Amino acid sequence: MTVTKRHSLRIAAVAVIGAVSVALAGTAAMAATPAAAPTTSVAQKAPAVKATISAKPSVSSVKAWQLFRVTGTTTGLKAGAKVTLQQKQGAKWVTLPASAPVARGGSYSLGVKLGIKGKNDLRIVSGSTASPVFNVTVR
Structure with missing residues (x-):
């Protein structure tokens, strides 16, 4: 070369x-x-919605062990979350064996039978969220 x-x-x-x-x-x-961080509002998380539960019994007075319904709506709870009935016994809230799942629209309905005669203070709970107290008298 x-x-x-x-x-x-x-x-x-x-x-x-x-x-x-x-x-x-x-x-x-x-x-x-x-990479550049996205600046759109989609990347920002929305503020958490506080969960609430409402509750309404189908009757105000029942005979002992007579079936009645408690219905209500929820906000801030996912569909399928479990709501449970609690009864005030003395100074404590006692969980009763009555529960139901929250429907897709946020509603629920559960059947209840009570045996303690007199005025019963009740509420519906899911996790740390509780409904206002409502009363049903058992005669």
Whole structure:
């Protein structure tokens, strides 16, 4: 090979290596740069909605062990969440074996039988959320 041919090949090889190096450096620089954070309101979380439960008995007075219904609506609870009936016995709230799932629209309905005669203070609970107290008298 002549000197000029070798010189031309050397220049071509250096040019190709230089182009590849520049391309790789650009790719590495792009990979090292963090992506810009989204600034839309979609990325921001909405404030949490406080959960609430309402409750209404179907009757105000029943005979002992007579079936009645408690219905109501919820907000801030997911469909399928369990609501449970509690009865005040002395100073404590006692959980009774009456529960129902929350429907897709937030409503629930559960059947109840009470045996303690007199005025019964009741409420519906789900987790740490409780309904206002309501009364049913058992005669």
